[in-house]
Amino acid sequence: MHQNTGPDDAPELVRVLAADGSVAPTPAAEPYLELIDALTDAELEGFYRDMFVVRAFDQQATNLQRQGQLALWPPSFGQEAAQVGSARAARPQDHLFPSYREHVVCMIRGVDPVDIIRVMRGLTHGGWNPADPKNGNTHIYTLVLGSQTLHATGLAMGLTLDGKSGSGDPQTDEAVIVYYGDGASSQGDVHEAMVFAASYRTPEVFFLQNNQWAISVPVATQSRSPLYRRGAGYGIPSIPIDGNDVLASYAVTRVALDEARAGAGPRAIEAMTYRMGAHTTSDDPTKYRTADEEESWARRDPIARMRAYLRGRGASDAFFAEVEAQAAAVAEDARVRTAALGGIPTDLMFDHVYTEPHPLIDEQRAWLAGYEASFEEEPS
Amino acid sequence: MPFSRALNAGLRRAMTENDRVIMMGEDIGRLGGVFRVTEGLQAEFGEQRVLDTPLAESGIVGTAIGLAMAGFRPVCEIQFDGFVFPAFDQITSQLAKITNRHEGALSMPVVIRIPYGGHIGAVEHHQESPEVYFTHTPGLRVVSPSTPNDAYWMIQDAITSTDPVIFLEPKSRYWQKGEVDAAARALPLHASRLVRRGTDVTLVGHGAMVATLLQAAALAESEGTSCEVIDLRSLSPVDYGPILDSVRRTGRMVYAQEAPGFTSLGSEVAATVMEKAFYALEAPVLRVSGFDAPFPPAKLEGTFLPDADRILEAVDRTLAY
Numbered sequence: 001m002h003q004n005t006g007p008d009d010a011p012e013l014v015r016v017l018a019a020d021g022s023v024a025p026t027p028a029a030e031p032y033l034e035l036i037d038a039l040t041d042a043e044l045e046g047f048y049r050d051m052f053v054v055r056a057f058d059q060q061a062t063n064l065q066r067q068g069q070l071a072l073w074p075p076s077f078g079q080e081a082a083q084v085g086s087a088r089a090a091r092p093q094d095h096l097f098p099s100y101r102e103h104v105v106c107m108i109r110g111v112d113p114v115d116i117i118r119v120m121r122g123l124t125h126g127g128w129n130p131a132d133p134k135n136g137n138t139h140i141y142t143l144v145l146g147s148q149t150l151h152a153t154g155l156a157m158g159l160t161l162d163g164k165s166g167s168g169d170p171q172t173d174e175a176v177i178v179y180y181g182d183g184a185s186s187q188g189d190v191h192e193a194m195v196f197a198a199s200y201r202t203p204e205v206f207f208l209q210n211n212q213w214a215i216s217v218p219v220a221t222q223s224r225s226p227l228y229r230r231g232a233g234y235g236i237p238s239i240p241i242d243g244n245d246v247l248a249s250y251a252v253t254r255v256a257l258d259e260a261r262a263g264a265g266p267r268a269i270e271a272m273t274y275r276m277g278a279h280t281t282s283d284d285p286t287k288y289r290t291a292d293e294e295e296s297w298a299r300r301d302p303i304a305r306m307r308a309y310l311r312g313r314g315a316s317d318a319f320f321a322e323v324e325a326q327a328a329a330v331a332e333d334a335r336v337r338t339a340a341l342g343g344i345p346t347d348l349m350f351d352h353v354y355t356e357p358h359p360l361i362d363e364q365r366a367w368l369a370g371y372e373a374s375f376e377e378e379p380s
Numbered sequence: 381m382p383f384s385r386a387l388n389a390g391l392r393r394a395m396t397e398n399d400r401v402i403m404m405g406e407d408i409g410r411l412g413g414v415f416r417v418t419e420g421l422q423a424e425f426g427e428q429r430v431l432d433t434p435l436a437e438s439g440i441v442g443t444a445i446g447l448a449m450a451g452f453r454p455v456c457e458i459q460f461d462g463f464v465f466p467a468f469d470q471i472t473s474q475l476a477k478i479t480n481r482h483e484g485a486l487s488m489p490v491v492i493r494i495p496y497g498g499h500i501g502a503v504e505h506h507q508e509s510p511e512v513y514f515t516h517t518p519g520l521r522v523v524s525p526s527t528p529n530d531a532y533w534m535i536q537d538a539i540t541s542t543d544p545v546i547f548l549e550p551k552s553r554y555w556q557k558g559e560v561d562a563a564a565r566a567l568p569l570h571a572s573r574l575v576r577r578g579t580d581v582t583l584v585g586h587g588a589m590v591a592t593l594l595q596a597a598a599l600a601e602s603e604g605t606s607c608e609v610i611d612l613r614s615l616s617p618v619d620y621g622p623i624l625d626s627v628r629r630t631g632r633m634v635y636a637q638e639a640p641g642f643t644s645l646g647s648e649v650a651a652t653v654m655e656k657a658f659y660a661l662e663a664p665v666l667r668v669s670g671f672d673a674p675f676p677p678a679k680l681e682g683t684f685l686p687d688a689d690r691i692l693e694a695v696d697r698t699l700a701y
């Protein structure tokens with residue numbers, strides 16, 4: 001059996017909540033406790049709400065795929081804390097580059113979950129416009145692993161060149177956060193992104209979700225040393241966190257983004273988490289991992305942990321019931337609106353291939369229209 | 381047996397016959413590949429010969445080049461067509477040119493297996509037709525089987541080739557069944573194959589399109605038009621013999637492909653046929669292609685990809701000359 005090489009027991013690991021929901025900060029968490037203490041009950045409950053709602057949505061989308069409504073679904077099941085904490089840490093003006101599993105990151109920024117469904121249903125390659133204010137500067141999903149890390153770095157370089165970062169005002173300065181996985185960390189693009197980021201001191205946070213598996217390949221095949229330690233080689237300060245602890249994810253990302261936007265250069269975070277479900281709905285994890293392993297991670301469930309913590313702080317039954325109702329409503333709404341998604345016009349494929357007229361496209365669009373019309377005219 | 385099992389059997393036989401043959405790719409070991417083509421090979425030949433690589437395509441091909449330098453015969457799997465591009469530099473600038481650069485002192489017996497083409501309803505980057513990027517690169521051989529028997533033999537021939545071979549697997553055919561004759565090799569790796577006899581129009585294509593051509597030919601038959609069908613099999617080099625023979629008999633030709641038509645394989649074959657069989661032609665060679673737009677979202681692939689109707693429309697046009 002493989003040996004995971006994540007930072008689970010690294011001395012630098014930041015964890016605030018233990019698996020049972022008790023507050024048990026690691027030594028490395030000390031500098032963050034003040035920030036966490038300042039969180040209001042409403043904010044803490046909001047983290048829980050985000051995680052609970054996305055899990056229900058994720059389950060619904062998985063079911064929709066099983067019913068043949070979606071071509072594919074990449075579940076976020078198990079990674080809720082890493083995603084929610086980091087997304088809640090970003091400021092409204094920040095730019096986010098997800099990979100393809102960051103459903104709740106997108107939802108927190110305002111992206112309609114049905115827009116994510118449209119991608120997986122085969123209706124679009126994009127689904128939302130990052131520049132539309134309602135999408136909170138959230139870029140669309142990237143399926144070529146790691147390539148978004150370079151785009152994020154370039155955008156961050158642009159922020160610096162335009163003086164939109166590093167002015168000293170964290171309320172207006174912009175930063176970038178880019179998400180990628182342990183598998184993606186092996187791609188050349190990710191290494192090149194880190195070289196550029198460090199060279200140009202970009203206002204950027206590399207947020208690596210180490211969910212232990214790249215489809216069937218364990219993280220040990222990607223890296224023999226904990227991934228966060230690579231940061232030092234590029235000159236990028238890097239912090240390992242318990243990715244199933246939403247408080248650690250929030251606090252560490254908050255500080256890293258603020259440091260980055262203050263001109264201190266890029267930061268990296270490795271969130272130690274676990275993909276509790278299959279890689280995608282096409283995958284069968286029983287082929288490569290054990291039930292023991294899955295159970296050991298189920299005991300560290302990010303949502304159960306936060307629930308226990310909130311109960312300890314006196315959150316009411318009414319609160320939990322209300323979150324449950326909201327989650328069910330969001331999932332049901334996704335189901336209903338997915339069923340109502342119509343088809344798309346066939347000539348859509350010629351839209352936006354170029355921004356200026358192109359004779360080949362014009363010719364083929366016209367040909368297709370005539371061709372399709374020739375069928376309609378046929379007497380039935 | 382199914383196409384994917386035929387490949388699996390061919391790979392197993394190649395590994396058994398030559399212990400310098402090794403496999404490398406993402407998820408090819410314990411999982412047996414996302415299409416299960418390498419299933420069971422790691423259990424049989426061990427982790428030294430079937431490598432679950434780090435997730436890095438440039439790394440896979442670049443290190444395969446070094447392994448070939450060390451005397452191995454690496455067979456690389458690229459998980460999906462759209463993910464070959466991170467390895468593009470290693471394939472086109474390095475793998476293709478190393479023999480030439482060394483003035484023949486080094487050969488590069490590397491096979492790169494790529495599941496390609498549409499019709500599986502997948503998301504972006506999972507259904508592309510990148511064949512001409514490779515056929516345009518001197519130094520590479522490019523082949524694509526369309527039947528289980530060809531899959532079985534062509535993968536073995538590709539592995540014994542001392543040149544680099546881009547081995548394109550039409551992924552929509554993985555589940556298609558057919559006879560495999562493990563006793564006799566049907567044709568050499570670079571031969572094209574006459575699949576169906578006919579007298580009026582020559583239909584040519586490769587990979588998954590061959591099945592669509594046969595479907596079109598059957599439909600044409602019912603309308604009184606007799607089509608000959610040729611499976612290219614080898615995309616570089618192209619074996620023109622059977623194609624020219626056929627066109628000299630029928631006087632008409634249609635090339636069908638999933639890839640966009642502009643500067644495509646069909647363009648190349650059509651131009652060559654017009655040069656070499658000009659006086660035999662009764663009509664211009666026509667091409668039926670995917671559109672010159674990015675491969676669309678899955679809901680539109682049925683419109684994007686040529687089907688039997690689109691091929692028949694071209695057959696009608698060529699007959700109308």
Ligand SMILES: Cc1ncc(C[n+]2csc(CCOP(=O)(O)OP(=O)(O)O)c2C)c(N)n1
Binds near residue numbers: 143279437459
């Ligand atoms: C360049 C590239 N190669 C291969 C793939 C196929 N693929 C999709 S997801 C995946 C595993 C990704 O693992 P990781 O980066 O750890 O992210 P996770 O899916 O676990 O969140 C692979 C191999 C791809 N999408 N892009």
